[in-house]
Amino acid sequence: MWKAALTELTATASLMFTLTTSIIACLDSHEVDPKLLVPFAVFIIAFLFLVVMVPLTGGHMSPVFTFIAALKGVVTLTRALVYVLAQCIGSIIGFFILKCVIEPRLAYTYSLGGCAISGTGVNYGIKSQDALLVEFTCTFLVLFVGVTLAFDKKRSTHLGLPMVCLVVAGAMALAVFVSITVTGRAGYAGVGLNPARCLGPALLHGGSLWEGHWVFWVGPFLACLVYYAVSINLPKEGLVWVDGEYDVLKLALGSSASLYNPSVPNSLPEERNAEFQVQV
Known part of the structure; x- marks a missing residue:
């Protein structure tokens, strides 16, 4: 467990440094709409880290995945607590390295890549309740699409590790894309999806990052x-299709055909009636 926790710490620190620098580079580029590049960067980086980390520790790197794994009984409560502590420390280390090497202008402009719901000014940012709704919805989206597949042993084994990681990373990128485009508010940094990612820059940069930090x-x-x-009420077995069993039109046509069937003699009404009942 301690080796896995140390691996989670290292992976989280590396992920925070890589992901944040990539996002800041996208936002500071000269593209007409750089926000479209951010989900793509999230998708690529998340996929690479998941492929490497899932076989080692489960590929959590976020208190969200650790918490749902504990609820589902995938990890014990003790392991979950150690994982979350390691992830928070890893986030702090990753952002500390970033703060040491990043240009001060970029650190100030983008608040060290932290999770912010408001900037400076009256018309900047969104309300805390709106940010809470976005955070809840996007996190649920990632869990419903990605975790449902990842925790299904039969389907995940059938699809293979790369495909499962592809789906989880795609769900994360989709959530980021929705959060930064649908709101359209300056000063709002988009959905966090990872409380540890929001904790590191809040401790090291402070300022407006503490405003509404509880939302994340x-x-x-x-x-x-x-x-x-x-999830506990989802179907346990996959959907089994029966060709035409419940097709309303086919039932109606079958009933009509049974009323007049040349192959059935007219002198046997009991047999025709039995055939009609079987078809219905």
Whole structure:
């Protein structure tokens, strides 16, 4: 467990440094709409880290995935607590390295790549309740699409590790894309999806990052609880198709054909009636 926790710490620190620098580079580029590049960067980086880390520790790198894994019984509560502690420390280390090497102008402009719901000015940012709703919805989206597949042993084994990681990374990129495009508010950094990622820059950069910081913890954990309640009621077996069994038109045509069937003698009404009942 301690080796896995140390691996989670190292992976989280590396992920925070790589992901944040890539996002800042996209936003600071000279593209007409750089926000479209951010989900693509999230998809590529998340996929690479998941492919490497899933066989080692489960590829959590986020208290959200660790919490839902504990709820589902995939990891013990003790391991979950150690993982979350390692992820928070890893986030702090990753952002500390980033703060040491990043240009001060970029660190100030983008708040060290932290999770912010408001900037400076009256018309900047979004309300805390709106940010909470976005955080809850996007986290639930990632859990419902990605985790549902990842925790299904039969389907995940059938599809293979790369495909499962592709789906989870795609769900994360989709959530990021929705959060930064649908709101369209300056000063809002988009969905966090990872409370540890929001903790590091808040401690090292401070300022406006502490405003509404609770949103990036409460929203994901509420989404985990709701998803757990939904997941225990999902069908245990896959959908089995029976060709035309419940086709209303086919039932109607079958009933009409049975009323007049040349192959059935007219002198045997009991047999025709029995055939009609079987077809219905």
